[in-house]
Amino acid sequence: MTEFALSAQLREESGRRASRRMRRGERLPAVVYGGGEPAQSISLEHREVAKLIEDERAFSHIISLKTDGAAQDVVIRDLQMHPYKPRILHVDLQRVKAGQQxxxxxxxxxxxxxxxxxxxxxxxxxxxxxxxxxxxxxxxxxxxxxxxxxxxxxxxxxxxxxxxxxxxxxxxxxxxxxxxxxxxxxxxxxxxxxxxxxxxxxx
CATH class of the missing domain: 2.170.120.20 (Ribosomal protein L25, C-terminal domain)
Incomplete structure (x- = not known):
């Protein structure tokens, strides 16, 4: 199986202004949830995510998400796109564990x-x-x-x-x-x- 991976940074700021600043810096807001753990607000590099989703298998594969040196397995749960530009606006990621349905x-x-x-x-x-x-x-x-x-x-x-x-x-x-x-x-x-x-x- 092909390995898919993303690198993330924890983010402390939230809201529309923070998200706009993030996108101007070629990063995009995202959230990780599930797995019995608190939700995490993170940011991802837009170019890295855009390249990942060029492969349709990324939507049905486990992705290794590395945040501050720690890795967790996730799947893409939702992807919000700009209404007319080829830009990703937000990503929802769900934590998963082996064997979990x-x-x-x-x-x-x-x-x-x-x-x-x-x-x-x-x-x-x-x-x-x-x-x-x-x-x-x-x-x-x-x-x-x-x-x-x-x-x-x-x-x-x-x-x-x-x-x-x-x-x-x-x-x-x-x-x-x-x-x-x-x-x-x-x-x-x-x-x-x-x-x-x-x-x-x-x-």
Missing amino acids: ILVHVPLHFVGEAECVGVRLGGGQLHHILVEVEVSAPADRLPEFIEVDVAKLDKGQTLHLSDLQLPAGVTMPALAHGDDKAVVNVSAPRGAAEEAPTEEGAA
Whole structure:
């Protein structure tokens, strides 16, 4: 497994003014909470966080957070972005321990698209309805992604959450609540459902 790490500094100042000064200095405010310990207000280097999240696996991996020489394991719980600039405004990090069951969103990786029966032979169009799913898994066994094989998907067919193959120990809360969302489907070719013109007035 790839190791992900961040370096943090404890911060004493809080509030909007302090946060604005921090961001002007290319750092961003963040908070660490959970694990039965008090929440900590910290600051992170914006460039370091921006580089980290370029890898989608960072959102479903344990991150080693080093603060004043001490390290703790965390996961990204929330990321606040600027509404129109490529800037991170705030990060929420949750402490985790090996074996602890946690919820994370993991990306879906679609495979077999070039061989998809409904597209290649049926002339249909493949539609990705979901690009990520929420899973529950032990913190030390978080999947980096969930693979979705669409090679045998025919036109008019849909794959749902219940059709996905999950690693051992990984579950999807949505299914426990009866919410079997559609993940991907193949629509019929445009115009295929149109009825043939009637021959009114034919002898």
